[in-house]
Amino acid sequence: AQSVTQLGSHVSVSEGALVLLRCNYSSSVPPYLFWYVQYPNQGLQLLLKYTTGATLVKGINGFEAEFKKSETSFHLTKPSAHMSDAAEYFCAVTSSGAGSYQLTFGKGTKLSVIP
C-alpha cells in the first residue's frame, strides 16, 4: 500500500518569500510522484511530476521539487511567492507495477500569500 503525508495543512508566506511545502511518501515499489494545485471551485492541475531520471524536477509557474529516496520525500519549492500562488496543493504517489495508475493523494496544504 502507498501513502502520502503532507506536513502542515496550512502554510502562510509573505509575497516574495520562499515557498516550501513538505511531502513524505511510503511505497514498497519505485514511486511516481506528483504535485497538483487546486484553485477554489476548480479541479486539480498538474504542477510537476517525477517518474525516473533526474531527481530535481521543474514544473509550471516556477515551482520545482526534489525526489530524495533516502528521505522518502518530495518537497515542493518556489524561490519567490506570488499572490497568484494562493491555492491548495496536493502531493500524490503511484507506481507503474499494477498497470492501473491509481493516485494516492495527501490531505493537501493550503498556501496563503500575504501581501
Add this chain to the structure above:
Amino acid sequence: ETGVTQSPTHLIKTRGQQVTLRCSSQSGHNTVSWYQQALGQGPQFIFQYYREEENGRGNFPPRFSGLQFPNYSSELNVNALELDDSALYLCASSPDLGTGELFFGEGSRLTVL
C-alpha cells in the same frame, strides 16, 4: 483542444436516492478515473476505466459503479446514497495508462440531505 467536462456541476439528493454523474474526457484520451474529494480532504480513488473496461478500483462499496462508452466518455453511478457521500466528485482522463499524469475536470459537487 477541449478539456475534461463534467455534469452536473452541483446537485442535491436525499438519502437512499440514486445519482448519475457524467464526464467527457479530453480529446484523444482513452482512460478515465473517478475520485471522491470530501471537504478538507485529498481526492480518493474510486475506479478507473481503460477502453471501456474497469481497470482498477479503490476501497469503495459496490453501490459505486461506472461505465465508459465507446467515445471514452464515462458515468459514475451511486445507489442508496448516504450522508457521507456528500463530496466533490472529480473525473480525470489520460491519453493511456501512461505515467499517472491526469487531466481533471472541475468536478460535480454532490450534497446528500
